[in-house]
Amino acid sequence: MGFSLTGVGLTRANGFRALRGIDLRAAPGERVALIGASGAGKTTLLRLLAAALRPTEGRLQLLDSEPWAVRPAALRRLRARIGLVHQSAPIPPRQRVVTAVLAGRLGQWPLWRSLASLILPVDAEGACRELARLDLAARLYERCDRLSGGQLQRVALARVLYQQPELLLADEPVSAMDPTLSELTVALLNEEARRRGVTLVASLHAVELALRHFPRIVGVKAGSILFDLPAGEVSDALLRELYASDGEVPDREEIPLAGLPPLRCA
Amino acid sequence: MKAGVSVGGLLAAGLVLVAVAGSFAYLELPLAGLFSGRVAGEAAGFAGRFFPPDLEPDFLARVGQAALETLAISLLSTLLAALAGAALALPAAGREGSKGCGARAVARFVLNLLRSIPELVWATLMVLAAGLGPFAGTLALALHTTGVLGRLFAEALENAPPGPAEALAGSGAPALVAFLYGTLPLVAPQWLSYALYRWEMNIRMAAILGFVGAGGLGALLYYSLSLFQETRAGTVILAMLAMTIAVDAASAWLRRMQG
Amino acid sequence: MSPELAVADGTRRVLRDPAALPRLGWTLVAVLLLWPLLQLARFRPAELFDPANLAAMGQFLSGFLPPETSPDFLTLLGRATVETLAMATAGVALAVLLAVPLGLLLTRSLSVASLGPGRGGCFGAGLRILARGLLAVLRGVPELVWALLFVRVFGLGAAAGVLALGITYGGMLGKVYGEILESADALPARSLLEAGSGRLAALCYGLLPNAARELVSYTVYRWECALRASVVMGFVGAGGLGQLMDQSMKMLNGGEAASILVTFLVLVLAADGLSEKLRRRMA
Numbered sequence: 001m002g003f004s005l006t007g008v009g010l011t012r013a014n015g016f017r018a019l020r021g022i023d024l025r026a027a028p029g030e031r032v033a034l035i036g037a038s039g040a041g042k043t044t045l046l047r048l049l050a051a052a053l054r055p056t057e058g059r060l061q062l063l064d065s066e067p068w069a070v071r072p073a074a075l076r077r078l079r080a081r082i083g084l085v086h087q088s089a090p091i092p093p094r095q096r097v098v099t100a101v102l103a104g105r106l107g108q109w110p111l112w113r114s115l116a117s118l119i120l121p122v123d124a125e126g127a128c129r130e131l132a133r134l135d136l137a138a139r140l141y142e143r144c145d146r147l148s149g150g151q152l153q154r155v156a157l158a159r160v161l162y163q164q165p166e167l168l169l170a171d172e173p174v175s176a177m178d179p180t181l182s183e184l185t186v187a188l189l190n191e192e193a194r195r196r197g198v199t200l201v202a203s204l205h206a207v208e209l210a211l212r213h214f215p216r217i218v219g220v221k222a223g224s225i226l227f228d229l230p231a232g233e234v235s236d237a238l239l240r241e242l243y244a245s246d247g248e249v250p251d252r253e254e255i256p257l258a259g260l261p262p263l264r265c266a
Numbered sequence: 267m268k269a270g271v272s273v274g275g276l277l278a279a280g281l282v283l284v285a286v287a288g289s290f291a292y293l294e295l296p297l298a299g300l301f302s303g304r305v306a307g308e309a310a311g312f313a314g315r316f317f318p319p320d321l322e323p324d325f326l327a328r329v330g331q332a333a334l335e336t337l338a339i340s341l342l343s344t345l346l347a348a349l350a351g352a353a354l355a356l357p358a359a360g361r362e363g364s365k366g367c368g369a370r371a372v373a374r375f376v377l378n379l380l381r382s383i384p385e386l387v388w389a390t391l392m393v394l395a396a397g398l399g400p401f402a403g404t405l406a407l408a409l410h411t412t413g414v415l416g417r418l419f420a421e422a423l424e425n426a427p428p429g430p431a432e433a434l435a436g437s438g439a440p441a442l443v444a445f446l447y448g449t450l451p452l453v454a455p456q457w458l459s460y461a462l463y464r465w466e467m468n469i470r471m472a473a474i475l476g477f478v479g480a481g482g483l484g485a486l487l488y489y490s491l492s493l494f495q496e497t498r499a500g501t502v503i504l505a506m507l508a509m510t511i512a513v514d515a516a517s518a519w520l521r522r523m524q525g
Numbered sequence: 526m527s528p529e530l531a532v533a534d535g536t537r538r539v540l541r542d543p544a545a546l547p548r549l550g551w552t553l554v555a556v557l558l559l560w561p562l563l564q565l566a567r568f569r570p571a572e573l574f575d576p577a578n579l580a581a582m583g584q585f586l587s588g589f590l591p592p593e594t595s596p597d598f599l600t601l602l603g604r605a606t607v608e609t610l611a612m613a614t615a616g617v618a619l620a621v622l623l624a625v626p627l628g629l630l631l632t633r634s635l636s637v638a639s640l641g642p643g644r645g646g647c648f649g650a651g652l653r654i655l656a657r658g659l660l661a662v663l664r665g666v667p668e669l670v671w672a673l674l675f676v677r678v679f680g681l682g683a684a685a686g687v688l689a690l691g692i693t694y695g696g697m698l699g700k701v702y703g704e705i706l707e708s709a710d711a712l713p714a715r716s717l718l719e720a721g722s723g724r725l726a727a728l729c730y731g732l733l734p735n736a737a738r739e740l741v742s743y744t745v746y747r748w749e750c751a752l753r754a755s756v757v758m759g760f761v762g763a764g765g766l767g768q769l770m771d772q773s774m775k776m777l778n779g780g781e782a783a784s785i786l787v788t789f790l791v792l793v794l795a796a797d798g799l800s801e802k803l804r805r806r807m808a
Binding site: 050051052076077078079080081082083084086090091092093094095099103104106107108111114115118160163165 | 429430432433434435436437438439440442443444446447448449451452454455
C-alpha cells in the first residue's frame, strides 16, 4: 500500500509546468513532511496524491491502485480512502460544525444515511469524539461562520480524522494557528498516523515544526524534488538552497516552547 | 454629473414618441371620449354596482372555500416548481454530475420554453389535459414557475464557489450528496428568497387562472360577472386582495425567520 | 490540555442538538399540511391519463403540425400582433403619465417642508401616505381583473387592455420611480431648493440627470412585461394575439394555435433583445 510516483509531471492548461520528474515512494505508515517556498508545487503534489488532479506524464499508484486507469465508481471508492486537509477549509459558512465533520464519511455512507444526516446528524457522538481531540467539542452545534480561522481549520481537520483514511494528506494544516496550537495539532496528526499505521504526508511552512515531528523531509523547489532525506540529515545549506531564489527566508523564527530542543545548527 | 443629451438619445426619444402616438392612433382609442363625462359617469355607475359587497353566509362560505383552493394552488405549484426547477438548474448551470455537452443546452432550452409560455396559455392547455378544476391550475403554474425558478436557481448556482462540493467529491462523495452538503448551503438563502417571491406572484396568478376554468377565486369571479351579480364579484375581488396581502405578509415573515 | 483528557471529556458530555426539536417540528408540520393541500387542489395525477382527456389533448397536439399558414390567417395574425404591440406601448405610456406625479409625491428629496420649519410638513406627509395607499391598491388587484372589468364597461377590444395596463403599471412604475428618485443623490436638488427654485426646476436639473438612466431602464423592462401581459389580457377579450389564441383554442384548432404560439415566442424574443440592447446603451 502507500503510494508510488514515477516520473510524474503536471503541465497546466496554460502551459505552465507545475511539477516535473517527480519520483516519490512511501511505504504504509510512513510520515513525510513537504517543505518549500510558496508556489513550489506542494499543493499540486498533494492534490495529485489525493487523486484530485491527473498527472500529464508519469505513473501514479495510490494504495495499490492506479486512480486514472479505473472506472469512475472505483475512483470514487479510492478517493474515500484518501483524506486531504485543504489549505483553506472548504466548508459552507452556514453549515453547522457537526454536519461539516460528519461529511467526512459521505464517500462511505449509503445514500439514505447521507440524506438522513442532513436533517438530523446520525453520528453526533463520533463527530464529538474527533472534535474533542482538537479541543473543539463545545462548538459541536455551532455554525461555522461563527468560528475563527484557526477553529475552522481544526473543524476541517476533524472531518478528515473522522473519515479515517488510509492515506492522510494535509496542506498547510496549521497556517492559521498560533505556535502552541500548531505544535499540538502536528503532534496529533503524527500520533494518529502512528496509531492507525496509515501514511501521512503534510506540507508545512514552518520548517522547525516539520523537522521536530517528521522522520522524513521532502524539499520541493520549482516543481521538482530537491531533496528527500531523513530529518536528521537536513542541513542549513540545503534549506537555504531550497528557499534561495525567491529571496524567502525559511520560517525559523517561531517561538519555541520552553523545553524544546534549540534551533539546529549545521 | 453628466449634463446634456446626445444626438442618439434625442433620436431614441423621438422614436419613442412616434411609437406612442402611432399606437394610440392605430388603436383608435377615443382618448377624449375615454375621459369624457359620459363615460366617466358610466364607469362610476358600473363601479357603484359593486358596493356593498355581498356578505350572505352561504356565498361567503363558497368564497372561503375558493380562497383556500387558490392558496393551495399557489403553494403546491410553487413547491413543485422549486423541486423541478432545482433539478433542472443543476445541469443548466453546468454543475456537478452534468458531464456531457448536451445536458446543459437541453436543460436551458426546456427552462426557456417553460417560462416563455404565459401561465394562462399553460392553464388552457392543462384544462385540456387534466380537465376543469384546480388541478389544471396547479399544473399550469407549476410548469411556468419551473421555468422561472429554474433560471433564477441556475444563476445563483453559477455564482456559488465550487470549492466545498469539489472537496467532498474529492473524498469520494457521489455527485448528488456533494451538491447537498457542499453547494446547497451556499445557495439555499437565495433560492428560498426566489421561491418566496414566486409564491407572492403565484397567489395573484392562481386567483386569475379560474378565468379559463382552472378553479379558485378566478372561477367564482368569472361566473359572478357573467351572471351580472356585481355585488358578489365585489366580494370575490376583496377576497383576492385579502389573499394577496396575507401571502405577502407570510412571505415577509418567512424571510425574516430564515435570515 | 492533552488529547487524552479531551477525548474522555468529549464522550462523557455530548450536548443535545438544539436544532433537533425545531427541525422535527417543522418536518411534522410540513407533512401534516401536505395532505390537506393536495386535497384542496384536487391533485390527482391519474386524471392526466384519463382516456377522455388524453384523447382531447392528443387531438389538439396532433393539430399543431402543420401550423396554419393560409394568407387569410396570416393577415389576421399580423394585425393581431400589431394590435398587441400598440396596446403594450399605449398602456405603458399611460402608466408613465400616471406614475410621474405619483412618484414625485413620494419623493422625499423634493420635500421643501423637510428642509426646515414652515407650513405644510404634515400635509406633505399625509399626501405621501395617501399616494402610497393608492399605489398599493392599484398594484394589489391583478391587471387581468381590471381588464375583465373594463371589457364590461368599454366592450371587447384594446381599449380595456390599455386602461388596465395603464392603471396597474402606473401603480408599479409610480412606486419604483419614487424609490429611484429617493435613492438618487439628493444633494443637487437640495441645493437648488435651498436657493429658492421651484420643485419642478429642482426635479429637472437636480434629480433627473442622475436618475434618468435607471428610470428609463426600468420603464423599458416594464414595456417588455406589458407585451406579455397584453397577450394574456386578450384572453378576456382585450384584443390582440391573446384573443386570437383564445378563439383558436376554444375551437380546438391546433394549427392556428401553433402559429400564434410561434409568433408570440418570436415577439417576446425580439422584445427581449431590443430591451437588452436599449438598456445596455444606457448603462
